Amino acid sequence: MNNPIYPCLWFDGKAKEAAEFYCSVFKDSKIITDTPMVVQFELNGSRFMGLNGGPHFKFNEAVSLVVNCENQEEIDYYWEKLTGEGGQESMCGWLKDKYGLSWQIVPSNMGKLMTDPARAQRVMPVLMQMKKLDIRKLEEA
Incomplete structure (x- = not known):
């Protein structure tokens, strides 16, 4: 380490x-x-x-930990585990765990989806409607 x-x-x-x-x-x-x-x-x-x-x-959203996920199964897994037992869902892939720590659970290709300005314009409205991110919907945007 x-x-x-x-x-x-x-x-x-x-x-x-x-x-x-x-x-x-x-x-x-x-x-x-x-x-x-x-x-x-x-x-x-x-x-x-x-x-x-x-x-x-107390923790607040000014600092969050980012988890890059390779697939939807990973997003689902981390979302369920970190929001469970008193965690809270937020918007655009953000959540708070039961200790109040903020996390971003995002697909590892998020940067690629947002690099091209034309594509980013299509992805952002879809992203803004989500709590837990759906890779398929983001890639189809």
Whole structure:
């Protein structure tokens, strides 16, 4: 694991619970260290730190984690897992998990769909109508 810059996620006493949840959702994931104050974990090769910082700060949409998905099955899987147990759907592939952390669950070809300005003009209206993204509908736009 060689990513010298990684996020620290502030939790209200639930850092280990959150890390265990995220590790259950993402394959090839593990908890690296666990102390009463900090838990370090790895999701698909990316490092994270969870801090038991108390109730002072909450997550908001200004920061989100992006999950690139190769197919609709992956989008469906991550959407179901991350919105389950109290998560919330939002628009355009965004959601909040049960801890309030924002995620974007998007097809890995999203950049390609949006690169050509003419195609982007067709894709955007379709995208703006969706909560969970439907790859087929985006590609057909």
